[in-house]
Amino acid sequence: MNTTPALKAIHITKYFYEPERFQVLKDLSFEVRKGEFLSLTGKSGSGKSTLLYVLSTMDTDYEGELLIGGEKLTGKTQNQLAAFRNEHIGFVFQFHYLLPEFNVLDNVMLPALKLKKKSRAEIKEKAYGHLKLLGLEDQALKPANKLSGGQQQRVAIARALINDPSIIMGDEPTGNLDSRNTSIVFDIFRSLSHSQGQTIITVTHDEDFARNSDRIIDMSDGVITG
Amino acid sequence: MLSTNYKIALVHLTSKLKQTVVAVLGVTFGISMYVFMNSFMTGVNDIQTTLAFTSLAHVRIYNDGPANNTNLVEKVYPTVVSNIRNARVVQYTEGIQNSGAILSLVRKQPEVTGVTPQVNLNVFFRNSGNKVSGVLSGVEVETENKLFNISQYMIAGKWNDLKVQSNGLIIGSGLASLLSVHVDDNINVLTSDGFTKNYKIIGIFQTNVLGVDKSKAYLNINAVRQLLSRNQDFVTDLQINVQDFRETALLVQRIAPVVPYRTESWQMSNQQLEAGSRLRDIIAMAVSLTILLVAGFGIYNIMNMTINEKIKEIAILKAMGFSSKDVTTIFLAQAIVIGMIGGLIGMLLGFIVADVVNHIPFKIGGLNNLPMAYYAHDYIFAFLFGLATTLVAGYLPARKASRIDPVNIIRG
Ligand SMILES: Nc1ncnc2c1ncn2[C@@H]1O[C@H](COP(=O)(O)OP(=O)(O)OP(=O)(O)O)[C@@H](O)[C@H]1O
Ligand SMILES: [Mg+2]
Numbered sequence: 001m002n003t004t005p006a007l008k009a010i011h012i013t014k015y016f017y018e019p020e021r022f023q024v025l026k027d028l029s030f031e032v033r034k035g036e037f038l039s040l041t042g043k044s045g046s047g048k049s050t051l052l053y054v055l056s057t058m059d060t061d062y063e064g065e066l067l068i069g070g071e072k073l074t075g076k077t078q079n080q081l082a083a084f085r086n087e088h089i090g091f092v093f094q095f096h097y098l099l100p101e102f103n104v105l106d107n108v109m110l111p112a113l114k115l116k117k118k119s120r121a122e123i124k125e126k127a128y129g130h131l132k133l134l135g136l137e138d139q140a141l142k143p144a145n146k147l148s149g150g151q152q153q154r155v156a157i158a159r160a161l162i163n164d165p166s167i168i169m170g171d172e173p174t175g176n177l178d179s180r181n182t183s184i185v186f187d188i189f190r191s192l193s194h195s196q197g198q199t200i201i202t203v204t205h206d207e208d209f210a211r212n213s214d215r216i217i218d219m220s221d222g223v224i225t226g
Numbered sequence: 227m228l229s230t231n232y233k234i235a236l237v238h239l240t241s242k243l244k245q246t247v248v249a250v251l252g253v254t255f256g257i258s259m260y261v262f263m264n265s266f267m268t269g270v271n272d273i274q275t276t277l278a279f280t281s282l283a284h285v286r287i288y289n290d291g292p293a294n295n296t297n298l299v300e301k302v303y304p305t306v307v308s309n310i311r312n313a314r315v316v317q318y319t320e321g322i323q324n325s326g327a328i329l330s331l332v333r334k335q336p337e338v339t340g341v342t343p344q345v346n347l348n349v350f351f352r353n354s355g356n357k358v359s360g361v362l363s364g365v366e367v368e369t370e371n372k373l374f375n376i377s378q379y380m381i382a383g384k385w386n387d388l389k390v391q392s393n394g395l396i397i398g399s400g401l402a403s404l405l406s407v408h409v410d411d412n413i414n415v416l417t418s419d420g421f422t423k424n425y426k427i428i429g430i431f432q433t434n435v436l437g438v439d440k441s442k443a444y445l446n447i448n449a450v451r452q453l454l455s456r457n458q459d460f461v462t463d464l465q466i467n468v469q470d471f472r473e474t475a476l477l478v479q480r481i482a483p484v485v486p487y488r489t490e491s492w493q494m495s496n497q498q499l500e501a502g503s504r505l506r507d508i509i510a511m512a513v514s515l516t517i518l519l520v521a522g523f524g525i526y527n528i529m530n531m532t533i534n535e536k537i538k539e540i541a542i543l544k545a546m547g548f549s550s551k552d553v554t555t556i557f558l559a560q561a562i563v564i565g566m567i568g569g570l571i572g573m574l575l576g577f578i579v580a581d582v583v584n585h586i587p588f589k590i591g592g593l594n595n596l597p598m599a600y601y602a603h604d605y606i607f608a609f610l611f612g613l614a615t616t617l618v619a620g621y622l623p624a625r626k627a628s629r630i631d632p633v634n635i636i637r638g
């Protein structure tokens with residue numbers, strides 16, 4: 001077995017100062033194995049999203065250390081982190097932020113065009129493949145803001161997958177999906193983690209979804225309870 | 227990576243077409259006004275210069291009379307108080323004596339394009355009882371015309387006839403009407419020393435510089451020498467033109483020390499001309515820069531608005547891995563496109579406005595229309611200034627966009 005963890009969080013602590021000083025994350029330490037499919041659960045306001053932003057390198061205002069693939073990310077500059085995210089992290093936001101002026105296909109392709117590891121044609125083919133998997137191939141050329149909430153969420157998932165990131169993070173990625181699409185997304189995640197070795201970390205309120213994943217981290221008031 | 231950033235910039239520009247058009251119009255307006263104002267002011271300056279140089283050479287050498295030596299006692303004994311009344315000035319040499327040597331020295335100077343000797347004197351022009359004071363200018367017909375282009379201002383007779391008719395006189399139109407004379411009439415000239423002679427009017431000129439037209443008459447230089455009983459070398463003024471009328475200082479510096487007479491550039495003798503031309507340049511500059519500044523502020527506002535609207539999208543781009551530099555590029559590219567399109571249309575519109583104004587009738591002082599100059603450098607400067615303004619106006623909001631911290635926006 002590969003012994004380097006895909007992700008390692010060491011004594012992560014975070015405060016919010018507005019409207020008053022408030023400790024959201026309280027000395028969290030844990031590891032995620034490569035290829036693991038992890039669910040993050042807990043009641044609303046327990047700090048799941050906040051933790052995920054720290055893990056995704058977007059939030060740098062925390063104490064403690066974060067390592068991904070053995071690389072220490074704490075202390076890097078915003079631009080270094082942006083480049084790192086582009087190549088290694090796929091993210092599905094709680095609110096599925098797409099670029100409304102671009103069509104669905106462009107939205108999915110953009111992170112890969114930025115990475116520039118593949119030709120445009122290859123990227124396009126791959127983007128179509130993901131959209132098809134998520135049942136969206138006939139929406140590819142529509143503007144992103146003309147899609148339903150559930151459709152947009154699936155586009156965001158396709159976008160997160162485009163660069164074959166080593167870690168995919170999702171903040172309730174199935175929150176707006178019906179049970180059929182939820183199970184499609186679940187199957188995709190499962191196959192990515194088990195056959196491609198990509199690590200998945202998702203926040204979810206869906207108990208079935210969590211139970212069927214490899215591991216559950218349950219949070220309450222900024223601490224891990226299980 | 228560039229092409230992706232540019233594609234994003236293009237999508238931003240085209241998806242909010244109305245805003246883009248407004249920004250482009252701002253630049254267009256600024257640049258066209260810049261072009262127009264400068265073309266107009268340059269046109270006015272050029273006309274002014276042409277008018278001024280119909281009777282004014284770039285550099286003039288003349289004998290400015292003896293130094294003030296009325297109190298020689300104080301010069302020798304500065305501490306002695308002296309009181310001298312009715313000092314008499316002993317006869318001093320008039321005019322330029324060794325004009326041939328000075329002429330050949332001046333002709334050797336590289337920037338000199340023409341020299342002409344003149345014998346100028348104040349006289350009375352008389353037509354029976356009618357008496358008008360004025361200036362009689364004895365000129366070398368060909369070189370005079372080369373410097374001042376008088377043949378172009380002739381309204382009757384031919385300039386070159388002055389060469390062959392030694393008793394022929396060409397007078398200004400104002401002078402002609404003051405004396406009530408026409409071509410082929412005779413008038414009498416009386417000098418301050420009491421010499422007098424009759425001449426025949428063979429031509430009339432009109433420069434539209436009233437002071438000149440009302441007081442000046444041309445005679446062949448040899449005829450004037452004859453009138454004054456002077457030798458063939460006698461000259462009162464040497465008029466010199468140089469390649470660039472602005473560049474007279476060096477020539478004056480070079481020849482003034484070796485010529486025992488006064489060497490004076492037009493700037494020294496006509497500072498009000500120089501001042502007028504400079505002031506017009508400053509006005510044109512101030513007005514057009516103000517307009518560009520306003521246009522630049524418009525672009526700044528629109529870019530700022532765009533960025534506030536797109537703050538979420540900028541955050542998404544950064545979350546997906548676009549760097550601060552990418553974001554700056556995206557928004558700066560938009561500003562540059564706005565600046566370029568606005569600049570190109572602005573130059574064209576500026577030309578059209580200038581051309582229209584150029585056709586407005588303006589019949590004063592020998593003009594027919596409002597003057598206008600068409601110089602490529604006015605257009606190039608306008609374009610570059612416009613581009614620079616948009617760059618600054620676009621850069622500040624672009625930098626603001628690049629500093630957006632995505633997590634605060636995405637957290638919601
Ligand atoms: N920007 C912020 N400033 C101050 N406090 C914040 C901010 N964002 C979140 N919080 C607080 O931090 C705590 C954790 O918020 P977080 O969004 O991580 O919860 P969550 O577990 O994701 O909840 P949910 O399941 O509803 O999405 C909450 O008490 C919230 O009020
Ligand atoms: Mg949340």
